[in-house]
Amino acid sequence: MPHAPRLKLKPDTIAEIALKYHVDQVQFSKQDGVTRVHHIQWGWMPIERYYGLAKLHDAIPVITKVIEGGYRLKAALWNIDVSFSVIGSGTEVPLGLAFVSGALLLSAIDQAAGHPELAVLDVASLFLPYGELYLFYRGIISIPGVSDLTGVHPPEGEPGSAEYRMDALEQLIVVARSALKGLGWFPF
Secondary structure (H helix, E strand, C coil), rough: CCCCCCCCHHHHHHHHHHHHCCEEEEECCCCCCCEEEECCCCCEEEHHHHHHHHHHHHHHHHHHHHHHHHHHHHHHHHHEEEEEEECCEEEEEECCHHHHHHHHHHHHHHHHHHHHHHHHHHHHCCHHHHHHHHHHHHHHHCCCCCHHCCCCCCCCCCCCCCCHHHHHHHHHHHHHHHHHCCCCCCCC
């Protein structure tokens, strides 16, 4: 049975392949072809794992764009000037001040209610992408009477259960859609 011809690659081609695919050695099998690769950083791995990492590597630009969109939304919302009259002065204050005060108020309420994890999440939402949507949601369900007007209610079920998380996610989507519709950013 004849052997497969050896590939004679130039050193610059080998360097290009190593830089592009992060692979410097390949293990072949006569029946299966390529079975393992030697990744420059993580060493030897099955080809299936390498392909999975390659797909994850392809998804990184999409993930970074989603995160970037969250911070762009944050910048747009925080820079909206809200004017109100304090003793006839007509002062303009950025909306970000309302987010900070609302997050601190919600954090204090959650801490007093014995939910320190929610209190930390309330403050962390000031720094996380799309944190304002979480603050809108938390503000709407915590104000008495507003949930009847908006149709948004506190999540049902035991906190931490799958039912509780799914209900909370559905309510967050409703709040996000209504907030974006109010800003004219949501078509339907």
